[in-house]
Amino acid sequence: MSSICAVLAKEETLQEDQRKPTFDFKSYMLQKANSVNKALDAAVSLKEPAKIHESMRYSLLAGGKRVRPVLCLAACDLVGGSESMALPAACAVEMIHTMSLMHDDLPCMDNDDLRRGKPTNHIVFGEDVAVLAGDALLSFAFEHVAVSTIHVSPLRIVRAIGELAKAIGAEGLVAGQVVDICSEGLSEVGLEQLEFIHVHKTAKLLEGAVVLGAILGGGTDEEVEKLRKYAISIGLLFQVVDDILDVTKSSQELGKTAGKDLVADKVTYPRLMGIEKSREFAERLLNEAKDMLAGFNQEKAAPLIALANYIAYRQN
Amino acid sequence: MSSICAVLAKEETLQEDQRKPTFDFKSYMLQKANSVNKALDAAVSLKEPAKIHESMRYSLLAGGKRVRPVLCLAACDLVGGSESMALPAACAVEMIHTMSLMHDDLPCMDNDDLRRGKPTNHIVFGEDVAVLAGDALLSFAFEHVAVSTIHVSPLRIVRAIGELAKAIGAEGLVAGQVVDICSEGLSEVGLEQLEFIHVHKTAKLLEGAVVLGAILGGGTDEEVEKLRKYAISIGLLFQVVDDILDVTKSSQELGKTAGKDLVADKVTYPRLMGIEKSREFAERLLNEAKDMLAGFNQEKAAPLIALANYIAYRQN
Numbered sequence: 176m177s178s179i180c181a182v183l184a185k186e187e188t189l190q191e192d193q194r195k196p197t198f199d200f201k202s203y204m205l206q207k208a209n210s211v212n213k214a215l216d217a218a219v220s221l222k223e224p225a226k227i228h229e230s231m232r233y234s235l236l237a238g239g240k241r242v243r244p245v246l247c248l249a250a251c252d253l254v255g256g257s258e259s260m261a262l263p264a265a266c267a268v269e270m271i272h273t274m275s276l277m278h279d280d281l282p283c284m285d286n287d288d289l290r291r292g293k294p295t296n297h298i299v300f301g302e303d304v305a306v307l308a309g310d311a312l313l314s315f316a317f318e319h320v321a322v323s324t325i326h327v328s329p330l331r332i333v334r335a336i337g338e339l340a341k342a343i344g345a346e347g348l349v350a351g352q353v354v355d356i357c358s359e360g361l362s363e364v365g366l367e368q369l370e371f372i373h374v375h376k377t378a379k380l381l382e383g384a385v386v387l388g389a390i391l392g393g394g395t396d397e398e399v400e401k402l403r404k405y406a407i408s409i410g411l412l413f414q415v416v417d418d419i420l421d422v423t424k425s426s427q428e429l430g431k432t433a434g435k436d437l438v439a440d441k442v443t444y445p446r447l448m449g450i451e452k453s454r455e456f457a458e459r460l461l462n463e464a465k466d467m468l469a470g471f472n473q474e475k476a477a478p479l480i481a482l483a484n485y486i487a488y489r490q491n
Numbered sequence: 492m493s494s495i496c497a498v499l500a501k502e503e504t505l506q507e508d509q510r511k512p513t514f515d516f517k518s519y520m521l522q523k524a525n526s527v528n529k530a531l532d533a534a535v536s537l538k539e540p541a542k543i544h545e546s547m548r549y550s551l552l553a554g555g556k557r558v559r560p561v562l563c564l565a566a567c568d569l570v571g572g573s574e575s576m577a578l579p580a581a582c583a584v585e586m587i588h589t590m591s592l593m594h595d596d597l598p599c600m601d602n603d604d605l606r607r608g609k610p611t612n613h614i615v616f617g618e619d620v621a622v623l624a625g626d627a628l629l630s631f632a633f634e635h636v637a638v639s640t641i642h643v644s645p646l647r648i649v650r651a652i653g654e655l656a657k658a659i660g661a662e663g664l665v666a667g668q669v670v671d672i673c674s675e676g677l678s679e680v681g682l683e684q685l686e687f688i689h690v691h692k693t694a695k696l697l698e699g700a701v702v703l704g705a706i707l708g709g710g711t712d713e714e715v716e717k718l719r720k721y722a723i724s725i726g727l728l729f730q731v732v733d734d735i736l737d738v739t740k741s742s743q744e745l746g747k748t749a750g751k752d753l754v755a756d757k758v759t760y761p762r763l764m765g766i767e768k769s770r771e772f773a774e775r776l777l778n779e780a781k782d783m784l785a786g787f788n789q790e791k792a793a794p795l796i797a798l799a800n801y802i803a804y805r806q807n
Contacts, residue, residue: 224666227665231661283617303600303672304669304672306594306599307665307672310660311660314629314656314663317633317656318653318657321653329644329648329649332649333645333649333652336637336652337638339633343626343630344634345540345631349627350540352623353542353623356619357540
């Protein structure tokens with residue numbers, strides 16, 4: 176974690192965590208991301224029709240930090256579940272995240288041609304295939320949870336599928352997207368609407384990741400709801416930091432086009448409240464997230480605490 | 492059913508069925524389609540954000556014959572299930588069908604501006620919203636099955652969700668779409684590839700509809716597999732008849748742009764084997780479908796027999 180410099184004004188929290196010798200966040204992330212990458216590679220193999228599978232794999236295996244699947248695995252572990260219980264769900268969440276980026280990048284949406292430092296899916300495979308590959312990833316995410324989840328009761332699998340779907344649809348991710356599109360160029364967008372956009376566009380899927388892990392790992396209703404609140408806070412935090420990075424970092428540092436929000440005349444936290452207030456807000460969200468983990472075994476909660484810090488202090 | 496003139500060469504089968512006084516197909520379809528329409532209207536209500544829900548409802552409630560949901564309900568009934576067991580799944584199948592049409596109609600795909608006699612979704616709501624509304628319908632279909640299915644064991648619900656997802660993705664609907672797109676304008680497309688396209692593009696979702704009904708209604712594995720074969724036959728039949736209608740009917744009669752396949756230089760059954768041979772093939776598929784229903788109580792199988800006839804003899 177030593178390479179992560181502070182985006183937030185104060186680094187104390189991070190420094191404190193770094194001093195704890197019991198938990199090596201960097202190794203943890205690498206090991207979990209490695210499990211996820213192997214599982215994704217196996218789940219979406221290169222079969223016929225080749226073109227659609229190539230397109231799906233191109234974006235799905237393009238790297239990325241795998242924050243969402245790791246959150247899912249960490250939540251499962253925290254409530255006492257094993258990795259195998261949540262691995263299909265963790266992959267599913269990453270499939271959904273990938274498909275949302277693919278559709279987001281389309282010319283009729285954000286019209287982005289660079290993502291994670293590579294040409295976007297529609298640039299390589301064409302718009303038609305990019306739309307279809309997104310659809311295929313979306314449905315395969317559900318198939319994967321339904322077919323490949325083991326050692327979990329069907330009742331919990333059904334509940335998890337309901338939560339995952341809710342995170343995506345017209346009351347989740349898509350709701351955030353559509354309100355975001357409708358608010359571009361509007362001058363009267365306020366904090367409430369901005370928060371609606373971010374809660375839905377970003378926090379809902381992070382919430383889904385954490386809640387799925389907690390449900391599939393056998394968590395009690397109380398545990399699931401605490402982890403849901405943790406996830407909503409880090410979800411909003413994620414977007415606030417994203418907004419800050421967009422105005423403070425270059426395209427090269429981000430691996431995607433920087434300053435796009437300004438060009439698109441999008442409402443962002445820095446634009447509404449300034450950089451300093453945005454940083455204070457991010458810090459408050461970070462603390463709220465950590466408060467939700469207070470009731471759990473702190474050693475087992477270390478990955479989720481570190482993930483919250485990581486989201487707060489990441490540089491791209 | 493008296494208004495349905497024969498697309499196929501021989502009308503005997505239809506005439507025979509019409510003489511049976513025990514089953515009124517027209518009333519059955521109207522009653523079931525009415526249940527489905529009410530359920531769809533309630534499932535996707537007009538809430539915030541309004542634009543995305545309006546877009547979803549615009550295409551979902553645009554009429555349509557509701558063949559897929561009725562197949563789902565009829566299969567559920569045939570294996571001894573009640574309507575409430577399969578109604579959410581029936582709605583889900585129609586949501587998937589609708590989203591596939593919405594994405595299919597996009598400028599980057601078929602670029603169609605007329606569907607069921609009305610402007611297509613992206614013409615009314617814009618391409619960005621049409622993409623997102625399709626995504627929302629796709630995920631909501633799974634949410635609806637997971638959350639709203641009652642009186643069915645979670646094990647069967649999980650199985651049904653796996654089947655539904657498989658019908659859509661890169662080994663289902665999307666596979667058919669992508670191979671179809673890749674084969675446009677190619678001169679060497681053969682019968683095998685054409686059948687691949689149609690089995691995936693059309694038959695997979697009809698198969699999903701029937702198999703979901705059979706699973707949720709409590710069918711044995713043997714019953715589910717027989718009904719799966721019935722569905723694959725009528726699925727292919729559906730597309731063969733569609734191809735025939737495209738070259739024999741006007742846009743006004745079809746309620747969509749006619750002759751599009753020829754203009755797009757798409758490979759079709761009439762183009763590959765001529766109209767007469769296409770009609771013979773359709774008749775063979777119709778008989779194969781009916782053979783699969785032979786082992787069931789014939790009175791209870793009447794709706795599925797009539798639905799096969801309807802698909803064969805429909806005029807649009």
